[in-house]
Amino acid sequence: MGKERPVAFEDAVLAIIMTILVLELKKPETMNWSGLWALRANFFAYALSFFWIGLMWASHHNNWHLVKKLIDKQLV
Template identity: 40%
Template sequence: MTTNRLEAFSDGVLAIIITIMVLDLKVPIGDDLMSLKPYLPKFIYYLFSFIYVGIYWNNHHHLFQAIKRVNGAILWGNLHLLFWLSLLPVSTAWMGENFHSAWPVAFYGFVLLMSSIAFMIIEKVAVKTEGKESIIGKSVSKNIKEMSSCIGYILGIVVSFFKPEIGIVIYYLIALIWLIPDRRIEKVIE
């Protein structure tokens, strides 16, 4: 099977995830700028979760440009990724309401960690399916950024139990690192 149906399904799920997150934002009560103040934390957490979904969408797109065919293992790996990403609206809302509390911040980091692991699983399954000499095999052989992110998420989760605000900063620093496009696949395709 080609990747078209999987990509279309994944795009739809990611669009729904963003929609659910934005629906959690409430209209401010009042008509001045000070009316926005109580909603600022939730908006900031929505913004960063939106960025995370965008990062995954972008990298997912690049990944499936390098994958030539899809099998059952890749389909299940993709569903595994979408499951963890589908928890972003809940974890974002919980953290937005309780950003000074350890468990909501740690749970947010756990969802990010599991999403990262799920993405790496898709990469590994694709390399196993297509071979180390394939485009995907050559593209993802060095996963320093992914492994560093996982270590960062674990650090953020642990730190969240002592100082939740620092855990949040760690998660957002990782997002900023991923805003710089991962050009490994593009280099191999060119």
């Protein structure tokens, strides 16, 4: 079994998680700088989570380059 399928699955899962993160952002009540400033904690949490998941994805992606072969064992 090649390693392409698990890599693609991991990429898809992390992409879905990153997409769900942006859905949790609230719309500012007023469309000006004070409205954005009121949501600074939400934006900071989003940015921190996004970069942490991105760092995790990059780390896992680099580790997959070290994998030479996956063993496909079937249960008897």
